[in-house]
Amino acid sequence: MPATIRDVARASGVHISTVSRTFSAPHLVNPETRSRVLACADDLGYRPNRAARALITGRTHNIGLIIADIANPFFPPLIKAAESQARQRDYHVFVADTNEDPAAEEELVHALAKQVDGVLLCSPRMSNSLIEQLSREVPLVVINRQVAGLPAVVMDVGQGARLAIDHLLGLGHRDIALLSGPRGSWTSREIRRAAAAAVRAGGGDLTVLGPNLPTETGGTALAEQVRRCGATAVLAYNDLMAIGLMEGLHDLGLRVPGDVSVVGIDDITLSRLTRPKLTTVATPTAAAGRTAVDMLLQHDSPAATRNLRGGGRSSAGDDRRTTAQVMLQTELVIRDSTGPGPRAGRTDGAAGVEHPGPHCPAGPGSPAVATGEVVAS
Amino acid sequence: MPATIRDVARASGVHISTVSRTFSAPHLVNPETRSRVLACADDLGYRPNRAARALITGRTHNIGLIIADIANPFFPPLIKAAESQARQRDYHVFVADTNEDPAAEEELVHALAKQVDGVLLCSPRMSNSLIEQLSREVPLVVINRQVAGLPAVVMDVGQGARLAIDHLLGLGHRDIALLSGPRGSWTSREIRRAAAAAVRAGGGDLTVLGPNLPTETGGTALAEQVRRCGATAVLAYNDLMAIGLMEGLHDLGLRVPGDVSVVGIDDITLSRLTRPKLTTVATPTAAAGRTAVDMLLQHDSPAATRNLRGGGRSSAGDDRRTTAQVMLQTELVIRDSTGPGPRAGRTDGAAGVEHPGPHCPAGPGSPAVATGEVVAS
DNA sequence: ACGACGACTGCAAAGGTTTGCAGCGAAATA
């Protein structure tokens, strides 16, 4: 029932190839003819069949975006940014959710492979080797992970964790707990590494709790352990866990930041709505989404010269996509969930800052930021 | 580079049609041959090209899901449910976000039309007539809206609003404000209608504020107006606005539920995390997602008999999809953001319930539910 | 012993589009 290119050709009295060109190479067709064709097309409600086009050009103008958990508020801004960036380049984004399941990740890549021109793998949980193998099936850009030979955009959570720990140390905390993330998460490893180093450098003690599900319930469930381990400050893998932890601590009768200081990572909008407002490391999620799309589409080459008529498959050649790794800056946002530690004098409330990092003259409610660094390559 | 059906045929020494049948009609091919073909296919990493298949069968095995705003926590559960339901039937879901923009909605339907077998339109903002027109281009199921002649699944927010208002009236509130949703939202109209009726029936006064953006900031911005209009209780279009409003009221020095009672709609997970915890109307979002997929796929007919060889397009015939409208039940979840109104005696804290609805013996923290009704057709 | 039937497989058309090549008339050049 939908109008095809042939219907338009018939209606406007030209050959289908002319109709085709009217859309894909307008400069090749006489303005007069062109407008006539366009009129007919509009009249019939014709729209090029992207599937058929994809069949011959080899480009679908779709890109896949695989997300660990759409329900985690960390992701939506990234998704939106990716979508709008893609839309500008006349691409569409297909989002898929894996429920934090590595197996689902793999299956989805396979399913998407033939229907998209590339896939954005966001916070993948699967193994490096599997990712590399998959990347031979379809162009991949990984987000929040580094895998050799693949383009990647990562947020510098290491730097973020360092800032957070320094903030805590500066407030007088020595016994610090780290709520780690899910198994297989590159981000979680990175945070742990940086946090451990920072705590060691500051002469403190770090207790690592995990791995855990990166959700509120995951955080809530850890409240008891946090109390038991005697930490006076906690850095959580993400805001969701931090918020869940605050809930759990509250139920245990512990006060934040009175008894325990809590800092999260991500700066989801929710972190501004809790009481107390959450101190957290802001990650540039939207920028990550945009950048990832750009990296995937940077070789938006017009249908990578194929030999239509020739027989044997031509050698792939040096179409090697430049495999850059972009690292995005993070910031510490100081709000109300962190306060002086047990060894601090009675400062009258806010953070009496003396730690080495940049200026943090924060009072509650007027968040100050300490910025990390950009290390692009 | 990726292996095609021809490669497999060559490798296994059979005709491509046999390979094809091996995948799409296994019972038609000799088990021996079949296993040989499968071995070769596996060997070459062959996967059928869905685009090419779609070209001839007319079914892509994809379905589109158009969402007003992925960042609104109301939607993710629906998305996840739809995805898992679709996956079970060997379909994939492509999610797209419109940023609450009706124009984007239309454009997305067009873009998706040829790449999917149907589209789920979730909380659409565009006009009924446009939706009907679009439905001639691609099968549509609308969610949270009723449009004549189209299959729909709606949550009974009318019933939910009624329960909420009755709850408020029962607590002794007379001056009630309604924070309405975005322009063009069927849900918002429905809520308003039901709320107005319920308030009138209870002898109270309803002030409608809006339309508004259905976000926290949208809610926060209304705090001042709420104070000015003198309402002691507020029903918000959704939880996000309710939570934003609570923030705004807090900043104004008003206490919830001391000075103002607040109830939301949706029961997003976040509503359990605010202080005070939000009283709200729970909507069955996951069920809606599942149901919508089922409705779209109920006519999963094997490639609706097409005349491959014949000339003139055959008459469409009576393939009319049954146009059911399913209505899903909602529940009132009483938490801590609602309390006695100005005319109530000094009840000692909790909700002294006497309104007509089902049992609500709620104390804060132990939420009770009052269920609505199912009206399927 | 012969025809019918069944299981399996090959043949070729079709689906909607893109694109290299060739054709054509007219304008520009020699």
Place this chain on the structure above:
DNA sequence: TATTTCGCTGCAAACCTTTGCAGTCGTCGT
């Protein structure tokens, strides 16, 4: 005026599958 050039358009192959039809061959019934 003859010839090249250029702008535009048509022709047909190709992309990868699916599927109706026809062919082969062996089995069964009579």
